[in-house]
Amino acid sequence: MPILRNTFSVFVILLLGYISVVSANPFESLVMPGKVIEGHKKYESDCSNCHKLFSKRGQDKLCLSCHKKVSKDVKGKRGFHGKSKSIRIAQCKSCHTEHKGRRVDIVKFEKEVFEHNKTDFRLGGRHKPLECHSCHKKNKKYRDAKSSCRSCHLKESPHKKAKAKKDRFKQCSDCHRATGWNKLVFNHTKKTKYKLTGAHKTALCQSCHINQRYKKTPKKCISCHKIDDVHRNKNGSKCNKCHTTKQWGKISFNHVRDTSFRLKGKHKKTPCKSCHSKISFKKKSKKKKRARKCFSCHSYDDKHNGVFGKKCNSCHHEKDWGWDETRFNHAKETKFPLKGKHKKIECDYCHKVSKKKKKLKSKCISCHKSDDVHNGNLGGKCNSCHTSVSWKKRIKFEHDLTHFPLMGMHSAVACEECHTSSGYKKIKKSCVACHKNDDFHKGKLGNNCDRCHTPNDWGVWFFNHNRQSRFKIRNSHKKVHCHSCHNESVIKVARKPRDCQSCHSTDDPHNGQFGSRCNDCHNTKDFSQINMK
Structure with missing residues (x-):
């Protein structure tokens, strides 16, 4: 029995080998678990196209032999199948299961959960919220979508108008980022060796790069600012000697160092053209030096009409040309100290403008004649009563x-x-x-x-009634008002009767029966008290 059993086993093996060689297709079709997808249909008649007998890993090689682009990604460690190690070493069938029918989707691509970061194009910035179809066109494989900026943004590119290709940038990422197309990250200093400072930082690219010309752009100030040159090139082309990039109108010219004329006070804020009326700021010759005397600029401001000469700085200074800021020492120079309200008075209030130099009188009446309410009756020495603090107040007479x-x-x-x-x-x-x-x-x-x-x-x-009259006031009489007794206007006080009856007749209960000498019984303390003598 064992011999027969072994003989039968060998026979079956030989038979199967013969069948696989002679008529493999009909047999494989019998053992095939199901139909393959439409794309693999043409390979269905020969299992060896996709399967290698007794080798699981060999099957992956057969897949990659057809899917050459995927194979290239795996070998190059790029793309979705090559970047991730877990995907790169996995068997194809672990994701793509076959023999489930013609219309079955063996890719199983889920857009909502797909990790784009595992591809060669990481989604960042403004790319994140985009729909897939914005970049991946219909009826085309997802892997075929180009990842260069120009493939999507060429229509938006302002550089496409550049006349020559050599003037165009190769990589958009040199300047732009996915966070915002208009937010530039181009390092002007490193890339061009021309550092952007001041107002140049905020200037638009096309302000300097005309017609999208980004190479061999002139770096001299005059190449861009020629139209701003008020000197019409008469001061040369080295604008940075005076001007800065912060603001064209702000001058860095050192007036002390370069002209030996220090700018002080209001001269610091004065526009150049106020003194330099001509375009050129240079000296034409030694004979024609720029005038530095006050009078050369301020002749029109001279209220003295030249009466005091041209040495304006003897009284005036650069802080303020006006009368309030003069440094003229009135006390020392004129022997007339300015005090009180005289300090605040304008010079021309007392010093009237005339063509001839006149010595001003220092007497009060020379200025205050119109203010003299005495009309000269008290003389001209007003200061004997009045002060300079106030003409009407604080009279010191x-x-x-x-x-x-x-x-x-x-x-x-x-x-x-x-x-x-x-x-x-x-x-x-x-x-x-x-x-x-x-x-x-x-x-x-x-x-x-x-x-x-x-x-x-x-x-x-x-x-004093007691001392100045012959009627002494005592006791209750002290409290009596004058007109109680002196009820008429009299010429002399002495003529007023002094007897009691003259005032107290209405108070006499005796009706005059005891005479007019009331003081025989009554006293001045109290009329009702009786003192019988």
Whole structure:
């Protein structure tokens, strides 16, 4: 039995070998698990096109023998199949399973989850949100999409108008990035050896590179700024001697070093053309040097009409040409110190402009004659009363040195209250001269008001009844007002009756039966108290 069994096994093996050689196709079609896809249909009749007997890894080589582009990617370690090691060493059938029918998709490409970073073109910046069909055209393989910038952006390229190909850039990435087409990253310093500074940094490329010419661009200032040259090339072509790239109008010219004329004060801010009226700034000859005297520029500003000569700097300086900023020392030069309000007065207020130099009088009246309210009656020595701080305020006239010292309320009264005329002399000093209208007694007590009244207050008086009259005021009489007894305006106080009855007749309960000598029983403390003698 063992011999028969072994003999049968050998026979089967030989039979299978014979069948595989003689009639392989019909047999393989019997054992094939299913139909292949439409693209592989023509290879279906011969399994050896895709399968190698007893070799799994050999099958991958057969796949790559047909798919040459994929094979090239795997060997070159590029593209989707070559960049990733896990994909590069994997068996083809692990992703692409065959024998499932003619219309089955064995690629299994899912756009939504595909990792584009595993390809040769990493998606970054503005490329990320793009739809696949923006770059991958319909009915074309995804791998056939070109990855150069020009393949997509040629229509947008402003450089396509360049007249010569040599003037065009080869790689867009030299200047542009995927984050934004208009955001340039071109390193002008490294690439061209021409560093962009100041306003050049923000200048548009085409401002210098006319007609898209990017090679052999002239680097001299005059090549671009010829139209800005106000000197019309008379100062040469080395513009950077004076001008900077920060701003064409800002000059770096060192006036001290290059002209020996230091610019100070307002001269620093003065435009060049204010002094340099002609286009050229150079000296034509030694004889025709640029004028440096003040008068050469400021003759039109001379309010003195040349009366004080041409040495303007003896009074004026560069900070301000005006009168307020003059450095003329009035006290030292004229022996007339400017004080108070005189300090703020403009020069021409006192010094009137004339064609001849005139010595100005230093007396107050020479300027203030029109302000003299006294009309010259007090003379010309105004400073005896007035000060330069204020013409009307702080009058320093000492009234106490006159025959009428000011006391009390008189010191607060304005001068013109008493001095009604412009002349301040020969004024009457009696009280009644000013206070006639205030006289309650209507002149019947005479003109010696100061016997009772004081200048502190007209209503406060100091008449001593006991000393200045023959009727002494005692007790309750001290509280009685004057007009209680003096109910009429009298010429003399002494004529007023002094007996009690003259005032107290209405208070007499005796109706005159005891006579008029009330003081025999009554006293001044209290009329109701009786002191019988």
